[in-house]
Amino acid sequence: MNEELTILAIIIGVAHSGIRLATPYLYAAIGETFAQRSGVLNLGVEGMMLMGAFSGFYAVFITGNLLLGILVAALVGALMGLGMAFVSVTLKAEQGISGIGFYMFGLGASSLLFKVLMGTVEGVNGFPALHFCLSGTGPDSGFCLSEVPVLGEIFLGHNILVYIAFLLVPVAWWVLNKTVWGLNIRAVGQNPQAADTLGVSVSRIRYATVTFGGLMAGIAGASLSISLLNIFQEGMTNGLGFIAVALVYFGSWTPVGVLGGAMLFSLINALQLWVQVLGLNIPSDVAVMMPYLLTIVVLAFPFKRSLKPDALTRPFERGES
Numbered sequence: 001m002n003e004e005l006t007i008l009a010i011i012i013g014v015a016h017s018g019i020r021l022a023t024p025y026l027y028a029a030i031g032e033t034f035a036q037r038s039g040v041l042n043l044g045v046e047g048m049m050l051m052g053a054f055s056g057f058y059a060v061f062i063t064g065n066l067l068l069g070i071l072v073a074a075l076v077g078a079l080m081g082l083g084m085a086f087v088s089v090t091l092k093a094e095q096g097i098s099g100i101g102f103y104m105f106g107l108g109a110s111s112l113l114f115k116v117l118m119g120t121v122e123g124v125n126g127f128p129a130l131h132f133c134l135s136g137t138g139p140d141s142g143f144c145l146s147e148v149p150v151l152g153e154i155f156l157g158h159n160i161l162v163y164i165a166f167l168l169v170p171v172a173w174w175v176l177n178k179t180v181w182g183l184n185i186r187a188v189g190q191n192p193q194a195a196d197t198l199g200v201s202v203s204r205i206r207y208a209t210v211t212f213g214g215l216m217a218g219i220a221g222a223s224l225s226i227s228l229l230n231i232f233q234e235g236m237t238n239g240l241g242f243i244a245v246a247l248v249y250f251g252s253w254t255p256v257g258v259l260g261g262a263m264l265f266s267l268i269n270a271l272q273l274w275v276q277v278l279g280l281n282i283p284s285d286v287a288v289m290m291p292y293l294l295t296i297v298v299l300a301f302p303f304k305r306s307l308k309p310d311a312l313t314r315p316f317e318r319g320e321s
Contacts, residue, residue, distance in 0.1 A: 008150075010274060015154045017270035018263060019162065020228060024049070024220040024237075025262035026165040028244035029251070030172050031216025033258055035081075036248050037176065038209040039189040039311040040088050043099025044080065045217045046241025047106020052077045052218030054110040057225035057232040058117060060124045066226060070161075073222035074215045080106065081214015085207040092315035103241070111234045118232075126230035127159035161219075161227045172255040185209060189309030192316040202316045217241065239292065246295050252307045268294055 028045050035042050056073030060066055080102060087098045131144040146156035176182040184205055187195040192202045224240075225232045243265060251257025272290045 012150060012153050014267060014270045014274055016157070017273065018267035019155065019166075020158055020266075021269050022262045022266035023162045023165045023223045023228065024240055025244055025247060025266060026168065026259065027216050027220035027223055028241055029247040029258045029262060030168055030255055031213035031220075032245055032248050033172065033251070033253060033255060034176070034185065034209040035206075035213035036312055037189045037253055037309055038185045038206045039192060039309055039314060039316070040085070040206050040210050041095045041099065041245075041313045042081070042084055042088075042102075042210060042213055043096055043242070043245060044084050044102025044106065045099075045213070045220075045244055046237055046239065047103035047110075048077045048080045048214050048217035049221035049224070049237045049241045050106045050110040050235070051080060052221030053225040053236060054113055054221075054232050056218070056222030057124065058113070060126075060226050061118075061122060064125070066127055069226050070219060070222055073218040075218070077218015077221070078211050078215035081211040081217070082207070084214060085210035088210065088315070089203050089206045092317075095313050107235065114232060114234055121231055121233050123231050124226060126226045126228075127161055129157050129159050130163070132156055159227055161223045165223070166259075169255045169259045176255065186309075188316075189311055192311050193318075196316070196318060206316075217244075220244070243291065243295055249308075253309065254307070265291055265294060 028049060032042060032045055052073035055076040056069040059072040060069035063069075084098065084102055087093045087101075088095050129146075131146040133144040144152075144156075146152050148156070174182075176185065184195065184200045187198075187200060188202050188205045195205075196202050220241075221237065224236060229236070247258050247261040247265065250261040251259070269291045
């Protein structure tokens with residue numbers, strides 16, 4: 001182990017990395033929270049993330065426009081979410097199986113497009129880190145708040161997509177709990193028959209939330225390829241989409257709970273990266289498995305299952321009691 005690395009430096013490094021790595025978890029899991037609160041389980045999040053990751057990366061690779069990359073990824077994710085909504089809501093297919101189908105489609109299509117359009121791994125200039133400098137425009141041109149010991153080093157120096165992801169948590173909470181649309185989403189997820197009786201369109205709400213979930217999954221994928229890693233490679237999500245679905249359960253279908261779960265998983269992921277960097281006497285394969293082992297442990301415990309939407313995974317049939 002490098003003796004220059006103090007315990008404090010390691011803690012700061014893990015915390016800083018954890019905040020950064022929470023970004024795709026938050027985008028994907030918040031979108032999935034809306035879908036599940038309306039009664040639809042979307043297991044295709046992983047495939048939508050992969051398609052968003054590739055489409056956003058390719059748009060930036062061709063044009064150099066980061067905003068266009070996010071918009072393209074969001075559009076591709078939304079289209080896949082719309083397809084999932086059609087299969088689940090209109091065709092009333094079994095949601096778990098259809099979700100796996102969308103995952104396989106995203107996995108195969110992103111791999112095919114990568115091989116046809118690119119062929120080799122390339123890099124792009126992703127979103128720059130924001131150092132909040134008091135003078136000048138960069139970390140070398142004046143005092144920057146990101147240089148403040150501990151707090152600045154942990155919470156600042158991230159890019160704009162990271163801050164937007166965390167800002168979405170209170171926004172999502174407010175939408176779900178303080179707006180009419182949020183009330184309708186919760187009503188459709190709990191008792192769609194009663195909601196339908198009161199004039200709420202169950203199909204419209206579920207279409208909107210699943211499409212929105214797909215849009216967020218697309219952005220989550222782009223946050224990997226043009227924000228965190230600045231490359232695209234086949235299967236780069238490595239199960240992150242499935243973890244995002246698990247986070248909704250772990251977070252008891254609330255944005256704040258999802259935030260707590262996302263931070264827990266991202267810190268574990270950051271820790272396993274540091275284990276490898278520091279060269280600790282732990283097999284690298286064991287370190288890589290840590291986030292997935294945590295997923296199994298998390299799903300084994302009943303975290304406020306009473307908050308689970310009663311109509312989750314159940315297709316709506318008008319007239320059913």
